[in-house]
Amino acid sequence: MTPRMDLEDRLAQHLHAEAPARAPDRVLLGALESIEQTPQRRWLPAPRKDRPMFTLLRLGLVAALAGLATAMLLVLSPASRPSNDLVASGSPAASPAPVASPGPRSTMRLFTLKDTSAWLRWTSPVLGYAMRFPADWNVEPSGTGEPGDTADHFTSNDPAIGFSVDAERLSPGVSFADWVAQYSADGVAGNGQYGPPCWGKPEAWRSITVGGVEALVHGGPAQCYFIEAVANAGDVVYHLTGTRVDPQNGFDATLFESFLSTVTFQPDALALAPDSPAP
Amino acid sequence: MQTELVERARRGDREAFGVLASRSVDRLYAVARLSLRDADLAEDAAQETLVRAWRDLRTLRDPDRFEAWLYRILLRCCAELGRDRRRHQAGLAVLPVEPTIGDAAPDMAGRDELERGLRRLPLDQRTLLVLRFYLDLPVRDVADVLGIPIGTVKSRLHYALEAMRAALEAEARQAAPLREGRPA
Numbered sequence: 377m378t379p380r381m382d383l384e385d386r387l388a389q390h391l392h393a394e395a396p397a398r399a400p401d402r403v404l405l406g407a408l409e410s411i412e413q414t415p416q417r418r419w420l421p422a423p424r425k426d427r428p429m430f431t432l433l434r435l436g437l438v439a440a441l442a443g444l445a446t447a448m449l450l451v452l453s454p455a456s457r458p459s460n461d462l463v464a465s466g467s468p469a470a471s472p473a474p475v476a477s478p479g480p481r482s483t484m485r486l487f488t489l490k491d492t493s494a495w496l497r498w499t500s501p502v503l504g505y506a507m508r509f510p511a512d513w514n515v516e517p518s519g520t521g522e523p524g525d526t527a528d529h530f531t532s533n534d535p536a537i538g539f540s541v542d543a544e545r546l547s548p549g550v551s552f553a554d555w556v557a558q559y560s561a562d563g564v565a566g567n568g569q570y571g572p573p574c575w576g577k578p579e580a581w582r583s584i585t586v587g588g589v590e591a592l593v594h595g596g597p598a599q600c601y602f603i604e605a606v607a608n609a610g611d612v613v614y615h616l617t618g619t620r621v622d623p624q625n626g627f628d629a630t631l632f633e634s635f636l637s638t639v640t641f642q643p644d645a646l647a648l649a650p651d652s653p654a655p
Numbered sequence: 656m657q658t659e660l661v662e663r664a665r666r667g668d669r670e671a672f673g674v675l676a677s678r679s680v681d682r683l684y685a686v687a688r689l690s691l692r693d694a695d696l697a698e699d700a701a702q703e704t705l706v707r708a709w710r711d712l713r714t715l716r717d718p719d720r721f722e723a724w725l726y727r728i729l730l731r732c733c734a735e736l737g738r739d740r741r742r743h744q745a746g747l748a749v750l751p752v753e754p755t756i757g758d759a760a761p762d763m764a765g766r767d768e769l770e771r772g773l774r775r776l777p778l779d780q781r782t783l784l785v786l787r788f789y790l791d792l793p794v795r796d797v798a799d800v801l802g803i804p805i806g807t808v809k810s811r812l813h814y815a816l817e818a819m820r821a822a823l824e825a826e827a828r829q830a831a832p833l834r835e836g837r838p839a
Binding site for chain 2 (some may be wrong): 408
């Protein structure tokens with residue numbers, strides 16, 4: 377009589393005995409055939425975690441740059457321009473969207489934005505924000521991607537170019553400055569191949585205003601494949617990421633800032649579970 | 656080597672991904688087959704996993720975690736396919752117990768008993784047992800694949816084994832009257 381085995385041992389033995397040694401060839405062949413027709417999605421994941429600190433130096437730099445930009449805008453902008461549409465060249469009045477345009481608020485934009493008046497309006501039911509996107513782009517809403525991928529993905533006709541928005545709550549007791557410091561450290565550690573031009577120290581990140589709140593921009597050079605603004609609205613951190621997988625060309629800065637100019641945040645509407653796992 | 660292939664595949668190198676896929680497909684299929692208990696669904700799950708992995712490879716931050724990430728996609732595919740109850744049940748109705756490979760289970764009665772016990776478990780419990788006892792993943796790695804805390808893995812494993820014991824007892828109870836009524 378066979379001695380009675382522990383259930384775990386019996387299970388392990390049974391599973392190993394029963395497991396097929398090989399997959400039918402058609403599985404791999406079919407997958408490879410599909411892959412030939414399948415473009416890769418074009419965003420980079422936003423590393424998430426919580427973090428530490430900001431220095432007076434950075435705050436001073438932010439204040440100085442903001443002051444400089446404001447002064448330039450005062451010189452360059454017509455007096456009749458609405459206060460919430462400081463630099464957009466298009467006419468929001470022509471917008472077909474049923475919701476009022478939030479308008480751009482950047483203090484750093486020194487070039488003309490794209491005309492977003494004909495862009496489509498997207499209001500996320502999950503992430504708590506609204507944004508416009510070009511009419512020939514598509515949106516893949518949060519939850520339709522891979523496990524843990526909570527972002528909305530805006531996809532263009534060019535498979536190398538995309539834009540994504542994600543959100544996460546700040547942990548209790550963690551300031552935005554802390555979060556940025558940790559985020560930067562995670563980015564350097566997790567995406568080291570992209571190096572300092574893409575992540576670096578948060579003190580070097582460019583400060584702008586998006587949707588009426590402070591945002592910090594990093595990335596941008598072609599080798600980064602991305603440019604990203606992180607913004608803090610009501611203790612919710614938003615990731616706004618433009619991606620272009622092209623070693624020769626970065627994401628179009630004008631397009632990026634045009635996206636940002638249409639964003640409004642509704643952090644109270646954030647419906648993500650607090651512990652939504654990262655990909 | 657694998658990390659380099661993953662990096663190349665992330666940059667759109669289909670040939671590199673093909674190498675990764677050919678290395679992974681047998682195990683993906685085996686895990687899907689053991690979890691779903693359905694050969695056709697397992698083929699679909701393994702194939703869909705590879706296609707999704709290619710499509711979303713750029714969301715993978717750490718190339719060293721490619722394998723865990725792949726299994727995570729597989730489990731999502733299995734869960735989605737497992738929800739197709741009617742097809743699944745139809746598959747179960749006609750699916751014979753496949754012949755044993757090698758001589759690992761001489762006790763055929765005990766093997767059938769285990770097989771029926773496994774089929775009684777819900778998919779998520781079966782999957783957990785497959786990760787732990789077929790892939791031989793330590794609890795920490797199971798947690799990584801499932802995206803849940805280690806403590807949760809331990810408690811779920813406990814419940815899965817308890818459910819398995821209960822399923823085996825139920826099988827034994829059902830089999831007893833049959834044995835008693837069978838002519839000598």
